[in-house]
Amino acid sequence: MEILKSKERYDVIVVGSGAAGGITSKILTDAGLKIALIEAGPYFDPADPKQQTQFKPTWASPRRGSSVTRRFGDFHMSYGDWKVDGEPYSSKDDTDFMWWRSRMLGGRTNHWGRIASRLGPKDFKCKDFYDLDENWPITYEDIKPYYDKLDKLIGVFGTKENLPNDPDGFFLPPPKPRLHELYYIKGARKSGINVIPSRLSVLTKRINNERGICMFCGQCERSCSVYACFSSSSSLVIPSLKGGLVDLYTDSMVRKVNTDNNGLATGVSFIDKKNGKEYSLRAKVVVLGASSCSSARILLNSKSNAHPNGLGNSSGLIGKYLQDTVGTSKQIFVPELMNRKTYNEDGVGGAHVYTPWWLHDKKLDFPVGYHIETSYRNLGMPQFGVGGYIPNDFNKFFGLRVGGYGEQIRKDVKKYWGSTISLESRGGAIPDINNYCEIDKNKKDIYGIPVLKFNYKWANSELNQAKHAQDIYEELAYNMDGIILGDKPGKEQNYGISTPGSIIHEVGTTRMGNDTNTSVVNKYERLHDVDNVYVVDAGPFVFKGDKNPTWTIMALAWRTSEHIISELKKQNI
Numbered sequence: 248m249e250i251l252k253s254k255e256r257y258d259v260i261v262v263g264s265g266a267a268g269g270i271t272s273k274i275l276t277d278a279g280l281k282i283a284l285i286e287a288g289p290y291f292d293p294a295d296p297k298q299q300t301q302f303k304p305t306w307a308s309p310r311r312g313s314s315v316t317r318r319f320g321d322f323h324m325s326y327g328d329w330k331v332d333g334e335p336y337s338s339k340d341d342t343d344f345m346w347w348r349s350r351m352l353g354g355r356t357n358h359w360g361r362i363a364s365r366l367g368p369k370d371f372k373c374k375d376f377y378d379l380d381e382n383w384p385i386t387y388e389d390i391k392p393y394y395d396k397l398d399k400l401i402g403v404f405g406t407k408e409n410l411p412n413d414p415d416g417f418f419l420p421p422p423k424p425r426l427h428e429l430y431y432i433k434g435a436r437k438s439g440i441n442v443i444p445s446r447l448s449v450l451t452k453r454i455n456n457e458r459g460i461c462m463f464c465g466q467c468e469r470s471c472s473v474y475a476c477f478s479s480s481s482s483l484v485i486p487s488l489k490g491g492l493v494d495l496y497t498d499s500m501v502r503k504v505n506t507d508n509n510g511l512a513t514g515v516s517f518i519d520k521k522n523g524k525e526y527s528l529r530a531k532v533v534v535l536g537a538s539s540c541s542s543a544r545i546l547l548n549s550k551s552n553a554h555p556n557g558l559g560n561s562s563g564l565i566g567k568y569l570q571d572t573v574g575t576s577k578q579i580f581v582p583e584l585m586n587r588k589t590y591n592e593d594g595v596g597g598a599h600v601y602t603p604w605w606l607h608d609k610k611l612d613f614p615v616g617y618h619i620e621t622s623y624r625n626l627g628m629p630q631f632g633v634g635g636y637i638p639n640d641f642n643k644f645f646g647l648r649v650g651g652y653g654e655q656i657r658k659d660v661k662k663y664w665g666s667t668i669s670l671e672s673r674g675g676a677i678p679d680i681n682n683y684c685e686i687d688k689n690k691k692d693i694y695g696i697p698v699l700k701f702n703y704k705w706a707n708s709e710l711n712q713a714k715h716a717q718d719i720y721e722e723l724a725y726n727m728d729g730i731i732l733g734d735k736p737g738k739e740q741n742y743g744i745s746t747p748g749s750i751i752h753e754v755g756t757t758r759m760g761n762d763t764n765t766s767v768v769n770k771y772e773r774l775h776d777v778d779n780v781y782v783v784d785a786g787p788f789v790f791k792g793d794k795n796p797t798w799t800i801m802a803l804a805w806r807t808s809e810h811i812i813s814e815l816k817k818q819n820i
């Protein structure tokens with residue numbers, strides 16, 4: 248195939264415009280560098296009325312109810328989900344891995360949950376504290392200044408709590424708990440379980456003139472047209488485009504990083520999805536922020552004489568140590584919350600309360616803890632998709648007549664609406680070399696690029712963690728005078744543990760370290776093998792503890808961007 252070459256040589260090529268690529272583009276261009284930002288999906292602006300789904304009533308969707316066009320509901324702002332047309336992936340033997348991809352400017356940050364957690368000091372010293380195989384080569388103190396800068400640039404609400412492994416930041420005022428959240432707090436406190444205000448990247452106060460303030464519509468997952476919750480598209484990429492230093496290539500699928508005879512990167516090749524042609528761009532530095540598995544795929548597909556196992560893969564570790572969050576959930580029905588007076592309880596599009604891991608000093612049969620997230624749309628505007636609501640399930644539960652329409656179903660909806668609380672544990676996974684993604688030798692996507700094959704199994708200790716969470720849900724239900732809905736999952740059901748990948752926190756595929764034999768990138772996220780290629784997504788994570796990864800991805804990417812600027816100035820790259 249003819250490859251069309253550009254004449255220009257950029258300072259930096261950034262691949263992917265999500266959390267990682269967005270912050271990298273901003274920091275690099277603020278320093279005056281000229282960059283090419285390459286994104287596999289189309290242009291997306293949450294404020295564009297043609298693309299906006301925020302504020303649309305449920306009945307405006309094609310079938311007024313069940314999801315037709317998008318997996319998490321027709322108005323969920325993700326172009327893509329577990330399946331992307333023409334871009335398959337496979338799983339090895341009897342394993343299963345679910346891989347969510349959002350092909351659009353801003354990637355998954357257009358609909359993420361906005362839980363903006365910092366990793367704690369123990370999470371960086373995971374070998375010392377949790378007996379895992381490696382510590383991070385950096386400490387919390389190394390990354391703290393970047394978390395602080397992120398809080399101030401992008402905004403996060405929360406409260407100072409002085410918790411040992413959930414460090415405080417610079418917080419905007421948090422919203423008050425909703426009624427069901429007060430029930431949760433009451434139940435948790437009876438068991439000595441801490442509940443704190445959530446830490447979400449939603450603006451409850453103005454931080455600049457470009458972004459608005461939250462008006463509590465409760466629909467963050469649809470992307471915010473006033474830019475009040477953070478997405479990389481609205482808050483980083485679109486503002487960066489105004490400076491004239493970013494050439495944005497959308498609908499452009501990167502195939503590989505190109506290298507010269509010495510094995511140094513010269514740029515990337517990509518397929519323009521609109522015309523099917525392949526192009527190559529040149530740059531002094533290549534930064535991959537395509538999400539951890541996509542970046543691993545690009546590197547593994549970038550074989551050359553100098554890098555026969557894939558770019559930067561002399562250790563053979565690219566794709567290895569893949570980790571997703573361990574999750575298990577349960578719905579609790581609280582009879583006292585039945586027949587509620589209807590009022591507007593929307594709030595932000597996420598829970599207002601959060602339980603950080605609380606049993607740091609207790610000896611348990613799993614090394615790493617979990618936090619608990621609760622449901623948020625209890626009495627909010629009825630939606631569909633995730634958290635769908637079927638009043639007949641409750642009638643069945645009470646042994647009442649199932650079925651009905653018209654007046655009967657209206658009465659049932661009013662009776663039960665807002666009477667349940669979902670609890671979801673989100674726990675640390677154990678880094679394991681046997682959990683990995685690799686290139687599937689027998690499959691290509693519609694652009695002719697070899698796809699990924701996954702191999703992932705939960706360890707026994709992760710199952711123990713899920714069991715512990717299910718026991719806690721039972722205790723909390725009792726404390727809230729509530730009833731667990733459905734059977735409690737036991738050993739045969741693996742305690743309801745999530746399918747690997749399904750919590751959408753995949754990290755670890757290009758892990759960071761000082762030893763070139765046991766890691767892929769150094770502490771500045773640069774490939775050990777190649778001086779001018781960096782990976783800024785969650786690939787370099789050694790471990791993520793029980794924390795959601797995005798705030799750490801961005802803090803690390805900011806730190807790496809400053810390193811690149813300094814290295815370019817010194818003409819080291």
Ligand SMILES: Cc1cc2nc3c(=O)[nH]c(=O)nc-3n(C[C@H](O)[C@H](O)[C@H](O)COP(=O)(O)OP(=O)(O)OC[C@H]3O[C@@H](n4cnc5c(N)ncnc54)[C@H](O)[C@@H]3O)c2cc1C
Nearest residue numbers: 263265266267287354355360361362501538784795796797
């Ligand atoms: C429903 C949902 C809820 C979530 N909630 C939270 C939460 O509350 N807190 C949290 O911390 N995390 C959450 N996450 C995870 C969070 O979205 C990710 O951690 C974060 O977006 C990862 O950033 P990234 O830049 O690495 O990847 P992405 O945001 O996925 O961006 C990667 C971009 O690269 C592009 N790309 C991929 N391959 C190529 C290629 N070959 N060529 C060119 N471009 C390419 C993609 O199209 C995409 O736009 C959630 C995710 C989902 C789906």
Ligand code: SF4
Nearest residue numbers: 461462464465467471
């Ligand atoms: S809840 Fe607030 S931040 Fe979220 S979409 Fe609505 S207005 Fe925007």
